[in-house]
Amino acid sequence: MTIQQQIYWHTTTQMPDDSSLAPLPDKVDVAILGGGYTGLSAARTLAKQGAKVAVLEAETIGWGASSRNGGMVLTGLKLGMQTVQKRYGRDLAKRLFQYSLDSIDTVEQIVKEENIDCGFARNGHLLTANKPKHFDALKEEAEFMEKEFGHKVQLVTRENQREEIGTGLYHGALVDEVSSGLNPAQYVTGLASAAEKAGATLHARARVNRLERSQNRFSVKTERGSLSAESVLVGTSGYTREVTKRLQKKIIPIGSFIIATEQLPSELANELSPKNRMIFDYKHYLNYFRLWDNRMIFGGRAAFFPETANTIRRSAEILRREMTQVYPQLRDVQVEYVWGGTLDFAFDMMTHMGELDEIYYSLGYAGHGVAMATHSGRTLAESILKGSLKEHPLAAFDFPGAPLGLYNGFPWFLPFAGAWHKFLDWVE
Ligand SMILES: Cc1cc2nc3c(=O)[nH]c(=O)nc-3n(C[C@H](O)[C@H](O)[C@H](O)COP(=O)(O)OP(=O)(O)OC[C@H]3O[C@@H](n4cnc5c(N)ncnc54)[C@H](O)[C@@H]3O)c2cc1C
Numbered sequence: 302m303t304i305q306q307q308i309y310w311h312t313t314t315q316m317p318d319d320s321s322l323a324p325l326p327d328k329v330d331v332a333i334l335g336g337g338y339t340g341l342s343a344a345r346t347l348a349k350q351g352a353k354v355a356v357l358e359a360e361t362i363g364w365g366a367s368s369r370n371g372g373m374v375l376t377g378l379k380l381g382m383q384t385v386q387k388r389y390g391r392d393l394a395k396r397l398f399q400y401s402l403d404s405i406d407t408v409e410q411i412v413k414e415e416n417i418d419c420g421f422a423r424n425g426h427l428l429t430a431n432k433p434k435h436f437d438a439l440k441e442e443a444e445f446m447e448k449e450f451g452h453k454v455q456l457v458t459r460e461n462q463r464e465e466i467g468t469g470l471y472h473g474a475l476v477d478e479v480s481s482g483l484n485p486a487q488y489v490t491g492l493a494s495a496a497e498k499a500g501a502t503l504h505a506r507a508r509v510n511r512l513e514r515s516q517n518r519f520s521v522k523t524e525r526g527s528l529s530a531e532s533v534l535v536g537t538s539g540y541t542r543e544v545t546k547r548l549q550k551k552i553i554p555i556g557s558f559i560i561a562t563e564q565l566p567s568e569l570a571n572e573l574s575p576k577n578r579m580i581f582d583y584k585h586y587l588n589y590f591r592l593w594d595n596r597m598i599f600g601g602r603a604a605f606f607p608e609t610a611n612t613i614r615r616s617a618e619i620l621r622r623e624m625t626q627v628y629p630q631l632r633d634v635q636v637e638y639v640w641g642g643t644l645d646f647a648f649d650m651m652t653h654m655g656e657l658d659e660i661y662y663s664l665g666y667a668g669h670g671v672a673m674a675t676h677s678g679r680t681l682a683e684s685i686l687k688g689s690l691k692e693h694p695l696a697a698f699d700f701p702g703a704p705l706g707l708y709n710g711f712p713w714f715l716p717f718a719g720a721w722h723k724f725l726d727w728v729e
Pocket of ligand 1: 358644645668
């Protein structure tokens with residue numbers, strides 16, 4: 302069987318399509334750009350409070366990273382909490398870490414309240430050490446997390462590692478039992494139904510091309526007509542483009558790619574990941590992987606540029622090689638699917654929420670968006686309704702642009718950054 306360039310998750314559910322396009326309303330309270338976790342979660346919260354909300358999606362609902370990701374619902378931020386504390390001080394670091402825990406609770410709560418069948422489970426995550434000194438860093442991290450945040454994680458020595466993962470490759474690992482896993486496409490589909498049930502209208506093939514402001518309202522021009530909105534909220538993540546140019550210049554779109562194997566015998570699947578953890582390694586150019594329905598779902602930043610047929614094809618080979626380095630047992634196993642998606646990184650690697658040119662936004666999830674985008678959509682909506690956005694922990698620090706302003710939205714420096722990360726993985 303040849304490898305299909307197709308998102309495996311999409312074969313596990315009926316994704317929203319564009320078979321019946323609802324006409325756009327003339328006038329709404331809030332127009333939301335982007336039909337992923339951010340936009341849909343915000344829409345659900347706003348509509349529940351009685352606001353008239355339209356979600357405008359350029360492709361089909363859930364088309365972006367929200368149906369393509371690894372389904373890891375993780376504690377913490379992209380940056381380690383020691384770095385966050387050094388940069389922002391103890392109080393804000395505490396609020397930010399708590400925010401990451403609340404994000405997982407929000408996902409769990411929505412899944413329960415809305416009866417979303419997406420396999421949400423608190424399986425925990427496993428962070429593996431690629432080198433002995435990474436294990437020393439994990440030890441330090443574990444002590445820091447307990448002392449500063451009262452958050453307990455467990456260290457796993459190299460000797461005991463096979464209780465957690467079926468490989469001898471790593472030099473020990475760290476387990477965080479609070480993290481969770483789910484099927485991202487089933488989750489975003491359920492979130493879309495929940496937003497609709499709350500009263501929001503969802504519009505596929507409604508790319509927003511222009512936003513004009515006059516008399517305290519926005520005229521929102523989409524590819525299939527215009528509408529008038531009191532407020533605009535942007536949840537376009539790694540797909541942020543010229544229509545919000547000032548935000549586009551603050552976000553670096555980075556490709557990430559995933560392969561899915563054929564279904565493995567249960568015994569083999571159980572050997573690879575006996576506790577069904579969400580696994581990722583300590584490298585800059587990292588791999589992340591987990592099981593779903595006895596398939597190994599194995600991802601990484603195999604090419605830095607966002608997905609094209611070419612980067613996806615190359616990624617299949619690279620990821621297969623990396624997967625068999627971790628798990629030689631998978632050498633003869635068929636890889637059935639490969640796909641890519643685009644992540645959103647801010648220049649400081651932090652998530653940002655706020656208001657720019659009177660437009661609300663939440664962006665920069667840096668690979669933590671399953672939990673954070675869901676919670677941020679919700680809390681951004683709540684902050685707008687209460688008028689308390691300035692107090693939000695993700696609005697408490699600057700949203701920097703590129704150093705020296707050397708960026709207009711096309712990430713020309715990615716090949717250099719990619720090479721730099723590979724170099725760091727070699728020397729560090
Ligand atoms: C391969 C991959 C693996 C990942 N793995 C994980 C993981 O395991 N755990 C984790 O926490 N995070 C992971 N992430 C990140 C996570 O998926 C994202 O952070 C999250 O889905 C962002 O949600 P969002 O709603 O903000 O954006 P998206 O889901 O990307 O949605 C943005 C939408 O905006 C639309 N759009 C753009 N411009 C316009 C416009 N002008 N008008 C209308 N619509 C527009 C796009 O079409 C898109 O559908 C991964 C991402 C990728 C790509």
